[in-house]
Amino acid sequence: MNVMQPFAWVGAATISQAAAAASGTVAEAMVKHTGAAGPEAVGILKAGGIDLLDLMKENLLAPARLVNLKAIPGLEDIVSEADGGLRIGSMVTLARLGEHPEVRSRYPALADAARGAASPQIRNVATLGGNLLQRPRCWYFRAQEYRCLRKGGEHCFAISGENQYHAIFANRPCAIVHASTAATALVALGAAAELADAHGAVQRLPLEEFFVSSQRDPQRENVLQAGQIMTAIRLPPLPAGTRMAHLKQGERDSFDWPLADVAVVLELADGLCRRAAVILGAAAPVPHRAKAAEQVLLGKAITEQIALQAGQAALEGATPLGKNSYKLPLFEAMVRRARARALARG
Numbered sequence: 001m002n003v004m005q006p007f008a009w010v011g012a013a014t015i016s017q018a019a020a021a022a023s024g025t026v027a028e029a030m031v032k033h034t035g036a037a038g039p040e041a042v043g044i045l046k047a048g049g050i051d052l053l054d055l056m057k058e059n060l061l062a063p064a065r066l067v068n069l070k071a072i073p074g075l076e077d078i079v080s081e082a083d084g085g086l087r088i089g090s091m092v093t094l095a096r097l098g099e100h101p102e103v104r105s106r107y108p109a110l111a112d113a114a115r116g117a118a119s120p121q122i123r124n125v126a127t128l129g130g131n132l133l134q135r136p137r138c139w140y141f142r143a144q145e146y147r148c149l150r151k152g153g154e155h156c157f158a159i160s161g162e163n164q165y166h167a168i169f170a171n172r173p174c175a176i177v178h179a180s181t182a183a184t185a186l187v188a189l190g191a192a193a194e195l196a197d198a199h200g201a202v203q204r205l206p207l208e209e210f211f212v213s214s215q216r217d218p219q220r221e222n223v224l225q226a227g228q229i230m231t232a233i234r235l236p237p238l239p240a241g242t243r244m245a246h247l248k249q250g251e252r253d254s255f256d257w258p259l260a261d262v263a264v265v266l267e268l269a270d271g272l273c274r275r276a277a278v279i280l281g282a283a284a285p286v287p288h289r290a291k292a293a294e295q296v297l298l299g300k301a302i303t304e305q306i307a308l309q310a311g312q313a314a315l316e317g318a319t320p321l322g323k324n325s326y327k328l329p330l331f332e333a334m335v336r337r338a339r340a341r342a343l344a345r346g
Contacts, residue, residue: 051134094128245338264277
């Protein structure tokens with residue numbers, strides 16, 4: 001039976017305090033953790049704590065301190081910005097995000113992604129920041145007895161093992177899929193992550209650049225550093241005529257992890273597509289941009305035939321593993337369905 005190690009509880013009152021106390025990242029701490037030693041001498045940030053507590057209970061992480069972010073003002077705010085965009089604090093819960101009137105009216109794909117994540121009980125606790133920063137759900141990664149590549153080992157056991165839920169794109173050297181459905185919609189919307197450090201410096205980074213592919217670094221999913229905190233996600237203003245949709249498909253309709261999810265954002269003018277974003281989730285170690293599908297849509301009226309071509313093009317570059325080739329027709333169909341839903345929203 002796994003036994004959680006004791007830890008200190010630290011409350012941060014400001015962003016600078018929290019960033020200063022965040023002396024290590026979860027990814028770094030997990031690579032160092034042996035399971036036999038005592039708590040790592042690092043402080044880990046706690047938002048809703050859903051994934052963090054899972055990792056601790058599974059004896060995959062034993063931080064010396066947990067830094068509570070709940071008392072920091074502003075992290076739970078959703079604010080309209082002067083340029084017409086929207087700033088969403090990292091501590092906003094998925095439940096509030098999914099039901100917020102401005103998010104639902106202006107960014108319905110994001111609202112759909114948030115409402116479709118996990119169970120109602122979890123959505124009322126889980127935060128947007130925690131959802132974006134959660135670690136992979138691969139069973140080899142989550143099992144203490146497997147020291148996989150992402151935990152500092154030498155092998156990705158999924159590539160030749162049980163890989164039915166794993167990546168079909170960019171699945172070497174590690175075949176995890178990114179765990180966040182909100183990330184799929186946010187990347188399609190052109191969102192940016194706001195990162196702050198203990199000295200008050202604030203960095204704004206396109207979310208697509210925030211995530212890290214397994215080819216670039218097989219032991220982490222993002223560029224967040226020790227001494228940094230994600231404070232907000234910023235959504236850009238969208239032109240009139242922008243349509244969007246997010247779809248998720250799981251084995252069950254309830255709180256299952258997705259087999260596939262798709263976000264489509266289309267900017268239409270004079271009946272033609274002027275800009276297209278087609279992002280696939282549960283497809284790769286990062287939210288996967290289907291560039292060939294986007295090119296099919298650009299400059300054209302989005303007819304059924306064009307949608308069919310886009311769905312086929314979305315599979316370009318796929319390298320399915322032994323047990324997940326079923327994802328190919330699934331993603332093809334979901335791209336077509338997402339296009340139809342986006343246009344139907346008018």
